[in-house]
Amino acid sequence: MSTRTAFRPIEAIKTDPSLGLPTITMAVPMPGFPAHREFVLVRLNDDGLLYAFTSIEDPELRFLVAPPELFFPDYAPEIENEVFAALNTKDPDRLLLLVVITAAVDETTANLLAPIVLDRDSMRAMQVVLSGSGMPVRAVMNRTY
Amino acid sequence: MLVLTRRAGESVMIGNDVIITVLEARGEVIRLGIQAPRDVQVHREEVYRELQAANREAASPTEDAVQAVTRLLSAEDA
Numbered sequence: 181m182s183t184r185t186a187f188r189p190i191e192a193i194k195t196d197p198s199l200g201l202p203t204i205t206m207a208v209p210m211p212g213f214p215a216h217r218e219f220v221l222v223r224l225n226d227d228g229l230l231y232a233f234t235s236i237e238d239p240e241l242r243f244l245v246a247p248p249e250l251f252f253p254d255y256a257p258e259i260e261n262e263v264f265a266a267l268n269t270k271d272p273d274r275l276l277l278l279v280v281i282t283a284a285v286d287e288t289t290a291n292l293l294a295p296i297v298l299d300r301d302s303m304r305a306m307q308v309v310l311s312g313s314g315m316p317v318r319a320v321m322n323r324t325y
Numbered sequence: 326m327l328v329l330t331r332r333a334g335e336s337v338m339i340g341n342d343v344i345i346t347v348l349e350a351r352g353e354v355i356r357l358g359i360q361a362p363r364d365v366q367v368h369r370e371e372v373y374r375e376l377q378a379a380n381r382e383a384a385s386p387t388e389d390a391v392q393a394v395t396r397l398l399s400a401e402d403a
Contacts, residue, residue: 207364208364208366210380211366211373211376211377211380212376212377212378212380212381212384213380213384224391224395225395225398227398229398230394230395230398240385241384241385242384242385243380243383243384244383244386244391244394246398250398262363265363266363266364280379280380280383281383281394282379282382282383282386283383283386283390283391283393283394284386284390284393285389285390285393288390288393288394288397291376291379291383293376294376294379307376307380309366309368309372309373309376311368311369311372317375317376317379318379321394321397
């Protein structure tokens with residue numbers, strides 16, 4: 181009796197976002213997506229300006245995220261100690277901020293109220309709500325003049 | 326919904342690890358203190374709902390939308 185082993189055609193391997201990428205564990209799941217605990221960051225742009233934060237449980241689920249500096253150079257939110265504890269942070273300089281982008285053909289916005297904070301050493305992340313900051317959930321990234 | 330009545334200084338326990346205390350009740354405004362483990366998020370409900378909605382809207386953009394953002398980035402870089 182022979183066992184048929186499933187094999188991945190080469191195209192599938194080339195496009196599988198989670199292959200070879202380090203796993204990011206959510207210390208707290210993203211609001212609206214409680215079942216998704218593990219993600220990978222897939223680079224979409226050569227300059228490291230755009231990533232797809234992709235669920236390992238379901239690779240169809242992904243969020244476009246970007247480091248905020250290019251569009252929001254003055255964006256420098258305070259990160260509370262509770263976040264350091266949740267992410268097992270030893271060195272706050274190793275925290276990376278990524279803002280979730282809502283992409284549409286006519287208007288693209290970034291969520292400045294709730295950035296994803298990732299600790300590059302512990303590889304733990306969470307979406308931190310900057311309560312009371314007055315930051316917009318939808319900050320426009322493109323301007324049509 | 327479970328309904329309990331508390332006075333200022335009294336608390337409610339949820340599960341083993343979450344404690345909500347009424348710190349002050351003054352007219353229409355109630356100040357609540359919440360103790361919870363660090364993996365339990367505590368938010369004003371309307372903020373949480375807005376965040377949930379924003380995440381759902383942002384999730385899994387179409388290819389066209391991704392292209393639009395990529396173009397935006399190239400423009401900003403130049």
